[in-house]
Amino acid sequence: MNIGRRSFLSFVIGGAAGTAITPLPWKLIDDSSIWSQNWPWTPVPPDGEYSQVNSVCTLCPGGCGITLRKVDDRVVKIEGMKGHPINDGGLCLMGLSGLQLLYGPTRVKTPLKRVGKRGEGKWEKISWDEAISEVTKKLADIRSNGESHAVGSIVDSESGTVPNLFKRFLTAYGSPNFMTMPSIQDTYGMTLQLMQGVSAQAGFDAENADFILSFGSGIIDGWGSPVRMFKANSAWKANGKKVVQIEPRLSNTAAKSDKWIPIKPGTEAVLALGLANVIITNSLDSKKISRSTGFESFKKLVQNEYSIDKVSKITGINSATIVSLAKNFARASKPLAICGKGQGSIPGSLNEFMAVHALNALVGNINKEGGVWAVTETDYIKWPKLEMDSVAENGMQKERIDGAGSEYPHANSLLNRLAEVINSGDGSLEVIFVSGANPLYSMPDSKAMKTAFDSIPFVVSFSSYMDETADNADLILPNHVYLERYEDVPTLAGLSKPIVGLTRPVVKPQFDTKHVGDVVMLIAKALGGGMADAFPWESYEACLKETLGVKWDVLVEKGFEFNGDKCILEGDFNFYPEAMKSLSNFTPVSAEGSAISYPLILIPYDTIRLANGYIGDPPFAIKAVEDTVLKGKNSCVEINPKTGKELGLTEGRYASLLTPRGKAKVKVHLYEGIMPGIIALPRGLGHTAYDKYLAGKGCNFNELIGPAEDPVSGLDAAWGIRARLTKV
Amino acid sequence: MKEEGKHKKAKKYGMVINLDECTGCGACMVACMAENNVPFKEDESNKLDSIAWMRVYKLTNGKSYPEADICYLPRPCMHCEGEHGHSPCVSVCPATATDYNHETGIVSQIYTRCFGCRYCMAACPYHARYFNWWDPVWPEGSTKYLSPNVSPRMRGVVEKCSFCFHRYQLAMDKAFLEGRTVLEEDEYQTSCTQACPAGAITFGDLNNPEHKVHQLAKPDNKHGGRPGNPNVFRLLERLGTNPKVYYMSSREWVRQAGDNYLDNEDFAKNYRH
Known part of the structure; x- marks a missing residue:
């Protein structure tokens, strides 16, 4: 074919005109923009029937009412419950991000048995039957050796049916070592006991x-x-x-x-x-x-x-x-x-x-x-009297491992002493149960706590999440999370009118988990004899319904009920109880460490954006943390610019923070709102477990501080520790 | 239907945030993320690429210890009215992916129209717009909590606060079914307003004298909605963007932080609230 100038030009012009007239290029551009936004991996949330359910948040002891918005069988949003006496519609950022704990990547999905070394993260999935028989066998052996008091449990609080099931279990088994996570409620309870002679909590109006x-x-x-x-x-x-x-x-x-x-x-x-x-x-x-x-x-x-x-x-x-x-x-x-x-x-x-x-x-x-009211919770837990066999009686005669009730007569539980007692060889445990608590992260001197746990041959965690304690356990028997289970939620937390709420299954369990109450009962039943008799209920739900009695219907209907009384002050207010005598030569609890090697003082600070108890920050919450608190993989310490100048540290510099208990690499944030000579470090960071959204970020304050025993109560009174901050 | 709409008085949804009550707890940020299917990544400590439709800033008074003071300032999209609806972002968008709704005063963002030129981000003086540098990735199982009311965004588009516009649509649908055309004040509230534990955020129609926002801000519509309450101010007032988010503070240094003043400028004289 002969292509001349004329035919070439007509081809080009004709082609251009043709292209301009056809919609093809425009259509292709349009299509490409649609196509590029329709990747199959951009999810399209399915629509469905909308509904709302009320429940109670259990992520902290605050006891807020929550309303869950559902689309079919999915929960899509947690909101504060309108008209609830505690929060009336408002909610904090942890409560709002609760769905990331329900559906998130940090759940333990089945019972797990450790196969590698402790903390190595190698697990074998086992069935619930195997898991329960594993625990039962261990417990039966220990009990038959007359060592029943060497079994302990750590739970989040003293009140409510689940902690009481643990307590009843240990009592029937024959161990006094029922321990709870510490809080100011311990100290306020003791204060009211000593000064007002009442066994009550402080309720602030x-x-x-x-x-x-x-x-x-x-x-x-x-x-x-x-x-x-x-x-x-x-x-x-x-x-x-x-x-x-x-x-x-x-x-x-x-x-x-x-x-x-x-x-x-x-x-x-x-x-x-x-x-x-x-x-x-x-x-x-x-x-x-x-x-x-x-x-x-x-x-x-x-x-x-x-x-x-x-x-x-x-x-x-x-x-x-x-x-x-x-x-x-x-x-x-x-x-x-x-x-x-x-x-x-x-x-x-x-x-x-x-x-x-x-x-x-x-x-x-x-x-x-x-003012301050002495308030008591109505004790609705009226369970049949426990028949203790001789092993149980013997075990309960033994002193508690933490010295509460003996060395420190006013205390109920002194978890802060556990690590030292075990590590110094003054006591030992064979088995420890941990439920709703994460002591390997949240107890002061968490490394010492880990060492203590390392020497306990059998560690059982009931955690729903892969937290630090679960990560170092031998067996994990995962509980349902709060949106999948029934449980009473008694709330004191400084309220002048205590409340009990009911958390309820809003969705069916997402994984192969079991209610911790059911698991405790199953273990007791498998142990047989008096242990089985101590738990006459067929399931936790049956136990809860029977325990709450007439309250059950109210709680199902309304979600909460007032549950407490104000005590009337009987007798005098005692300004100078025996325990206060030590004040006459009062010297403040001093910070650990020598002023020469550690010229500064490190104190912790709390922010509502960081959880530092059993729950770790979900992804939304950690996203809301400021970049002057957490930057990349490092926690930021706050120091006064004057202190910074003396140390030659400027904003954003890396520094090494050293205390008598540990050290960490931190970033410096100069802050005019802190006293010169003081270093402040946020609590709630430095997790090693959970998921990639939380693990490996910042440092854990509890690794840098040790407990300081209060001479009267035995409780931890450490407010800070001496420290050194140097350039790196 | 259209005729009927024309006769209805235009609404102007806006917000008044009481900075004396705001505690900086961050609940508004998370309430927004949970409501609007906002994604998250492994590291969110680089705040330049961390998508937060609502972001809480920390202000300092610049004084030394112990006179130092701090104040938190939550920043949603300001839904600027500009002059006659010419918000800074709307006027630069080549794709009409963001638009000013004269019926509600809400500045929309239409993800499927956006092609990611980010002119709007450059134009927005409030850093209220965020770009999706990556496709969002939800961990396994986590897509279960995504709300069907807000479409998840994809890589290459800009997103921002919508004053929970889907809630407005749902409320209007409900009202329509009940034969009403007017919404009650509490029928349409944003997720952050609802969640704020301190009750620091008030949301409603600035044009409606019965709404609390109107009573708090006392907007002067002849002057772009300038607040009549001396303790109320808007961010960068002097730019003339006429935002619909108002802030309230009893502290002068906080009000002064709301705009840029020259060192030798007389704040008391030039403070436009």
Whole structure:
């Protein structure tokens, strides 16, 4: 074919005209944009029938009501339940991201038996029958050797049917070693016992108070029942109520308060006693109280030992501030003093709690509107009396491994002592059950805790998630998560009106998991004899229904019920119980370490965006963490720019943080809101387990600190530790 | 139907955020992520590529210890009205993938129209827009909680806060079935407003004097909705973007942080609220 100039041109022009006229190129561009956005891996969530179910959040002790939005059998959103007495529609970010725990990658999907070394992550899937017979065999052997007291359990709290099933199980088995995760409730309970002679918890009528004096409590950082405290805080703002925050760091609570008074960490009790001195000396105290037991000795103590000058010197707060604070507090019509640092997961010094509680008594707000109420939960658990056989009786005679009730007579449980007792060879356990708790992460000196666990031959975890403790267990018997199970949720958490809620199965179990209550009963039944008789119920659900009785219907219908009483103060308020005598030569609980090798002081801080208990941050929550708290793989420490200058550290620099207990590589964040000489590190980071969204991020504060035993209560009173920060 | 619509008074949905009450807890951020199928990646500590339709910023007063103070500021999309609906992002979008709805005052984002030029991101003075650099990946099983009301986005498109527009549509559908054309104030609330544990966010129709947002902000519609309440301000007021998100604070330094002032400028004189 001969292509001439003419035919070439007509071909080109004709082609161009033809292309321009056909819709083909435009269609192709359009198609390509549609095609490029229709990848099969971009999910299209299926539509379906919409419904709503009410339940209760169990991710923290706060007890918020939740409403779950469902599409067919999927839950697509968790929202706060409107009209619930605690949260009335609001919800915190953990509660909101709960679905990532239900459907997320961190679930344990079947019972697992360890095949590799501990913590190596090598597991074998086993059936529930095998798992239960494994535990039963072990327990039967130990019991027949008369070593029943060498079995222990760690659960999240003392109240509710599940913890009580564990307690009953251990009692019937013959072990006193029922241990719970520590919190400020332990210390408040003891304070009320010693000063008011009641076995009760402190309930704060925060909503009605008009002057709130907080000794480092993270009112809006997750203290108490978090959403309830947020709401109270907003109400204070709206009604012009005053909040004074005392702590060395400008926390969110301090920033939102009317006055932030920085204090040398660990000297809060001294300040409280100094304030008491001003109140008594100026006769600002409530006259009704002055006739109370121990008042004269208390008065002598504060006037002789806690002069304003001395208090000012110890706490670093100037005298005028102390005097005006005391006067403003005492002159308010409904003042309220609270303590328990941060989110309240460290029990704290008993002296400090008693000193602060004495302030409440001085201004006469005990069992008053806007004050502190002694509240008790209604004990709805009325189970048939336990028939103990001789093995059980013998086992229960033995002293607890943690020394609670013997060495420390006021304490119920002292998990903080477990690691030291085991590691020093003073005691040992053969089997430990862990349910709803993650002690290998959240106990101070978590490495020592791990060493202790390493020496326990058989560790059984009931965790729904692959947390640090489950990761180091021999057997995991995964519980349903809270959206898959029935369970009563009694809530105290500083409420002046305790509540019990009911969490219920909103979806059917997603994996091959079993309710921990059922598993405990199955093990007991497999052990037979008196153990089987102790659990006459056919399932946990049957047990729960029978236990709740008439409450069951109310809880199913409404989701919650008020469940408690306010105790009437009987007899006197005791200002100076025996346990407080040590105050006469009071020296604050000091931070571990020598000032020469460790010139700075490391304190932890809590933020509501980081969970530091059994639940680890789900992906949404960790996403919400600021880049001045977590950057890449490193936690950020806060130091004052002055301290930074002295150390030659600038913003964003890497540094090595060293304490007598451990070390970590951190990033420096210069913050004007922290006292010079102090380093603050967020809690809730540094997980090694769970999933890739949480593991390996930042460092765990608990690896850097050790417990400090309170001399009276035995509880952990460590508020910080000496540290060194150096350039790397 | 269309005629009827014309006679209806235009709504102007907006928000008032009380910064005195805001605790910086981040519940709004997560409530938004959970509601709107926002994806997440392994590392979200690089905030430049971390998609958060609602982001809480921390402001500092710049003073030294112990006079230092901080305040949190939640930042959704401002749904700027600009002048006559010319929001900065809408006017630069070559694909009409983002548009100003004159009926509701909401600035939309239509993912299937967006082809990822990111002009809107450059135009937005509030950094409220985020680009999907990667396809979203949900861990196995996690797609079960995705809501059918909001389509998950794909790589190469821009996304931002929609004032939970799907909730408006659902509420309108419900009202229509009940034979109503007007929504009650509580029928349409954004996910963040609902979740805020401190109750710091108020949402509603700024044009409706009965709505709380109107009462709090006292918008002056003759001047682009400028707030009449002296404690209320908008971000970068002087740019003239006329945002529909208002902030309230009793602290002067916080109000001052809402806009750029020269060092020698008289804030009291030039503060436009």
